[in-house]
Amino acid sequence: MARAATTADAFNAVAEPQRRRILDALTGGERSVTALAEELELTQPQxxxxxxxxxxxxAVDVREDGxxxxxxxxxxxxxxxxxxxxxxxRFWSERFARLDSVIEDLKRQDHRDE
Amino acid sequence: MARAATTADAFNAVAEPQRRRILDALTGGERSVTALAEELELTQPQxxxxxxxxxxxxAVDVREDGxxxxxxxxxxxxxxxxxxxxxxxRFWSERFARLDSVIEDLKRQDHRDE
DNA sequence: TTGACATATTCCCATATCGGCATACGATGA
DNA sequence: TCATCGTATGCCGATATGGGAATATGTCAA
Structure with a gap:
């Protein structure tokens, strides 16, 4: 045993910038390999x-077409x-921060009611 | 040139399962290295x-304390x-799917108005 | 059938990465 | 000052990774 389980999971797949670019391109709809290569300026094997x-x-599905x-x-x-x-x-959102303080208020009120 | 720019960015940092566990633990508040090691059953150097x-x-800040x-x-x-x-x-959420269809409707209406 | 096209795979190289172990370093307390 | 604690770092070994080039595989068209 010597290396962490790189467990080919979504987190890992998406850690690669080129792969994110590919996914971004695919939000525009189906693409062939060559089309992607041209659009992203990558080689076909890449x-x-x-x-x-x-x-x-x-993260992607394939369909044969000729x-x-x-x-x-x-x-x-x-x-x-x-x-x-x-x-x-919640740790960066103002909205959640405000929500948290509301919840704190409610808790305090609860205590007073007891 | 031989390997992609692993650019130590957030995506990469978070691709490691242990690092996600560490972040998760820190949502509970400040922790010392040893405390994290015990809580997550990792070695200190790890x-x-x-x-x-x-x-x-x-993704984390440090504070000296003795x-x-x-x-x-x-x-x-x-x-x-x-x-x-x-x-x-939008690609998996029902809510967004419905929103999309509403937008489509509006677009069609726009065309009719012209 | 043959040739061009589209895609996947393989091999190689350079490098990054993780864990383990040992060790260095800084702060504290006796 | 010295021993100890808490943490960071360095080195090593095993392995994964990404790009490049070549090649294998499969499909269609003439």
Missing amino acids: VSKHLRVLRDVG RHRLYRLNAEALRPIHDWVRRYE | VSKHLRVLRDVG RHRLYRLNAEALRPIHDWVRRYE
């Missing part, structure tokens, strides 16, 4: 490899990231 | 190193992640 990782974590393979976003796979990071929202 | 990465991306160093969460640094992944919310 794109294929990154798509492979994204596929493995379920000699093309059309890749499509599957945002569901990003949900765990959203869910995780959302828990930190 | 914790120190991960905290180093988290510090470098600004021979202890108290680490505190700085969630602001996670905001870019939140902002990025939030853009994908």
Whole structure:
């Protein structure tokens, strides 16, 4: 045993800037490998490899179309990231800060009522 | 040139499961290195190193306290992640799907008005 | 069938990364 | 001052990673 489990999960997939760019591009709809390569100025193997990782974590789906393979976003796979990071929202959001103080007030009131 | 810019950014910092655990623990308030090590069942150097990465991306702050160093969460640094992944919310959320269709309706109405 | 096109895979290289262990460093208390 | 505690860092070994180039695989069109 020598290296941490890199567990090919969504967090890891998305840690790579190029892969984020690919996902961003796919928000515009299906794309072929070549189309992505041109749009993002990457080589074809580069794109294929990154798509492979994204596929493995379920962030994209593929569809055959003649000699093309059309890749499509599957945002569901990003949900765990959203869910995780959302828990930190309260620590920077003014809105949540105000909500917290309201809750504190209610607690204090509860105590007084007892 | 041979490896991608691993650019020590928030995305990378958070790709490591242990580092996420550390951040999660810090939502409970300040912690010393040893306290984190015990709570998460990690070795002290392991914790120190991960905290180093988290510090470098600004996700935690340190405060000296005698021979202890108290680490505190700085969630602001996670905001870019939140902002990025939030853009994908529309692709899985029913709520956003409905909103999208409302917008489509409005667009169609606009065309009719012209 | 053959040739061009689209994509995936493989091999290689350079480097980053994580954990383990030992150790260095700074602060405290006796 | 010295021993101890708390923490950071350095080194090592094993492995993962990303890009580049070449190549394999598959598909369509003539």
